[in-house]
Every structure is written in C-alpha cells, then in structure tokens.
Amino acid sequence: MSPRNPIALLENDGVLVLGTSILDAFDRLEVLESTAEALINSRPLGKVAPMSDRVIKELAVAFSLD
Numbered sequence: 001m002s003p004r005n006p007i008a009l010l011e012n013d014g015v016l017v018l019g020t021s022i023l024d025a026f027d028r029l030e031v032l033e034s035t036a037e038a039l040i041n042s043r044p045l046g047k048v049a050p051m052s053d054r055v056i057k058e059l060a061v062a063f064s065l066d
Helices: 022-045 053-062
Strands: 007-010 014-017
Touching: 007 022, 014 022
Parallel strands: none
Antiparallel strands: 007 014
C-alpha cells in the first residue's frame, strides 16, 4: 500500500483503505463500493471493455491526477 495505491483488496476477507483522514478513507471506501456495485450490476450487459491508455491519461490530466 502507498499514497498512489491506498486500497488493498483482501481475498475472501475484506478491504483495507488508507487516507489522510478518516473522512478521506471513508470517501475512498465509498468510491470502491460504488465501483464494485457497478461492475456486478453490469455483468448481464456483457464483457467489460477497459478504457484505453489515451483516455486514462486524458482523465488524469483533467482531474490533476498526475
């Protein structure tokens, strides 16, 4: 775990989330939970298509993640 990777999924056990505060960690946990729910609920629609590296870089720039 690191500031760049603040979440660890523990197989068959749970999740470990770090943050700069309890509120920050909770916010990250909520994002993780919403993402997992979206992936599970989208299964009937077919295979997940990952975003291209170009799109991910554009999002990183747009949200100042670099």
